[in-house]
Structures are given as structure tokens and as C-alpha cells.
Amino acid sequence: MSDAVLTSLPAVASRVFTSCKKCAADRYQIVLAHTNATTAKVECEVCHSKKSFKLPSTKVKKVTGAAATKKAQAAENRKNAHSKEFGDLVASAQGGEQSYNMKAKFAMNDKIKHHKFGVGVIRMSLQDKIEVVFEDEIRVLVHNRT
Ligand SMILES: [Zn+2]
Known part of the structure; x- marks a missing residue:
């Protein structure tokens, strides 16, 4: 797993880690079908709500400066949130x-x-x-x- 920006849709039946509005959290979502070249239908593994997953626009130029820092920070936060959940669960298991x-x-x-x-x-x-x-x-x- 890497945080590299996707340039093509994940394969049908594979999973993509993206935000779920219903769960109000990032979830693994199963790719059900490709709607078009840049959009897929995905289903949240946790709440089973279905939604569209859009590839990030490829027209966007390389992110630099403050935006890049913010993006790295967001990835770092997500990693930390996962580590925290893992730590909490191990402690309470x-x-x-x-x-x-x-x-x-x-x-x-x-x-x-x-x-x-x-x-x-x-x-x-x-x-x-x-x-x-x-x-x-x-x-x-x-x-x-x-
Ligand atoms: Zn969900």
C-alpha cells in the first residue's frame, strides 16, 4: 500500500481506501463496477452504502509548497489515526x-x-x-x- 495518487481506477472487486460519508470516516470500499474511465461504483465494507469513487483529476499540476505539505500532513494524520486505533484495540483486547x-x-x-x-x-x-x-x-x- 502506498499513498501514491491513483492514475487508473482500481480493478473491480479490489478495495480502495476512501472516505465514507455515512461512516464519517475513511473506509475500505469494494469496487463494484467501473461507470466510466474515471469513475467507479464502490461499496463501503462497514456500512455497505454505495457511492461513486472518482479518480483525482490528472490535469492537476504537481502539488508543491504549502499544498504539498498539507497533503503529506493529511496522509500522516491518517497513518497516525490507524496506529492509534491499533494501539487502543490491542490495549483493550x-x-x-x-x-x-x-x-x-x-x-x-x-x-x-x-x-x-x-x-x-x-x-x-x-x-x-x-x-x-x-x-x-x-x-x-x-x-x-x-
Ligand atoms: Zn461506511
């Missing part, structure tokens, strides 16, 4: 770390250890999916597979 296994069943606030992504805390648990906050990013994993 119940019990010890459980090894992640797609056959196991996990609940909200469980702390898990993933062989690849490391320690994460579950912030949402559905029938067959869990949303896990890892140190670097939020991932949706399967669980409760029988």
Missing part, C-alpha cells in the same frame, strides 16, 4: 493471542496472531468473516469455516 485459523471462530475484541500479518485485533465479527485491525492496515479474513 480480551485475553491472550489466539493463532489465526480459518476454521476457528473469533469474536469482537479477540486478539489474534496471523502467520503473515502478525498481531491483530478483531473489530467486527460476522458469520464467516472478521475485520481485523493489523499494525499496518485493516484486513477482512474468513473464519468459522467448517
Whole structure:
């Protein structure tokens, strides 16, 4: 993941991290379809509201000076907000770390250890999916597979 400006639409079924008005927060949103060359239909993974995602205009000249600083600051803030959420969740998680296994069943606030992504805390648990906050990013994993 990088904060580089997108120059083409993310692929259908991939995820894009962008703001959700309904959640009033940045969320991972699933790309449902491409409406045209610069617009896609996306669905928020958390509240499932659907909306349009527009590519930033490519006509914009390279951002410099104060605007560039502001943009870097915004990216930094977003990273810090994620780190804070991760830290808070780890601190409030119940019990010890459980090894992640797609056959196991996990609940909200469980702390898990993933062989690849490391320690994460579950912030949402559905029938067959869990949303896990890892140190670097939020991932949706399967669980409760029988
Ligand atoms: Zn949302």
C-alpha cells in the first residue's frame, strides 16, 4: 500500500481506501463496477452504502509548497489515526493471542496472531468473516469455516 495518487481506477472487486460519508470516516470500499474511465461504483465494507469513487483529476499540476505539505500532513494524520486505533484495540483486547485459523471462530475484541500479518485485533465479527485491525492496515479474513 502506498499513498501514491491513483492514475487508473482500481480493478473491480479490489478495495480502495476512501472516505465514507455515512461512516464519517475513511473506509475500505469494494469496487463494484467501473461507470466510466474515471469513475467507479464502490461499496463501503462497514456500512455497505454505495457511492461513486472518482479518480483525482490528472490535469492537476504537481502539488508543491504549502499544498504539498498539507497533503503529506493529511496522509500522516491518517497513518497516525490507524496506529492509534491499533494501539487502543490491542490495549483493550480480551485475553491472550489466539493463532489465526480459518476454521476457528473469533469474536469482537479477540486478539489474534496471523502467520503473515502478525498481531491483530478483531473489530467486527460476522458469520464467516472478521475485520481485523493489523499494525499496518485493516484486513477482512474468513473464519468459522467448517
Ligand atoms: Zn461506511
